[in-house]
Amino acid sequence: MAPLDLRAEPGPMTRVKLWRLAEDPEACFVAFTASSLALVRVPDRRSEATCMIEDAVLLPNSIMVTPRGPTVTCRMAAAWALFERHSLQRAARQHLGTEIVGVRHLGTYSCRNVNNVATRRRSEHATANAIDIATLVLADGREVRLARDWGNGKPEGDFLRAVRDGACRWFRVVLSPDYNAAHADHFHFDMGPWRTCR
Numbered sequence: 480m481a482p483l484d485l486r487a488e489p490g491p492m493t494r495v496k497l498w499r500l501a502e503d504p505e506a507c508f509v510a511f512t513a514s515s516l517a518l519v520r521v522p523d524r525r526s527e528a529t530c531m532i533e534d535a536v537l538l539p540n541s542i543m544v545t546p547r548g549p550t551v552t553c554r555m556a557a558a559w560a561l562f563e564r565h566s567l568q569r570a571a572r573q574h575l576g577t578e579i580v581g582v583r584h585l586g587t588y589s590c591r592n593v594n595n596v597a598t599r600r601r602s603e604h605a606t607a608n609a610i611d612i613a614t615l616v617l618a619d620g621r622e623v624r625l626a627r628d629w630g631n632g633k634p635e636g637d638f639l640r641a642v643r644d645g646a647c648r649w650f651r652v653v654l655s656p657d658y659n660a661a662h663a664d665h666f667h668f669d670m671g672p673w674r675t676c677r
């Protein structure tokens with residue numbers, strides 16, 4: 480099977496290949512090389528058993544990601560590359576007539592449980608397998624903020640809904656303000672074993 484191509488028009492096998500990266504981390508690095516996309520690897524860190532960093536990279540950005548270069552698993556970076564090119568920019572052109580030039584995130588790696596609750600399982604953030612997105616910056620300088628623009632009945636709100644739906648094509652779990660109050664101001668995307676899109 481040919482390596483996953485992160486830049487080609489997605490076909491029926493694209494997501495199959497993307498989601499298989501969880502069982503074959505090396506195939507992820509091959510995908511970036513085959514797609515001629517540069518990647519900076521992050522050394523593995525196994526000091527804490529449930530908060531390991533393995534097969535991680537600095538999130539490569541064609542658009543500005545702030546704070547810069549967060550650590551994510553390679554398969555998160557691969558999903559992001561597909562999301563950015565085939566969903567995010569398309570939604571921006573369709574609903575706002577412009578491009579996205581920047582994204583502000585609230586973090587990727589954090590050694591903690593889901594919702595910071597002691598009795599819950601480890602969050603995908605504990606292995607840098609997730610990212611939280613709060614703000615999208617448009618080419619004309621305007622900002623679209625989850626906290627302000629979600630469900631506002633305007634093009635910005637329609638755009639955010641399209642971003643959420645588009646993200647569900649690539650990420651395993653997508654949580655929006657529709658999910659719960661803890662996500663009122665950001666999207667959570669992760670590449671863990673569960674499948675949720677809300």
Ligand SMILES: [Zn+2]
Pocket residue numbers: 604609610611666667668
């Ligand atoms: Zn999150």
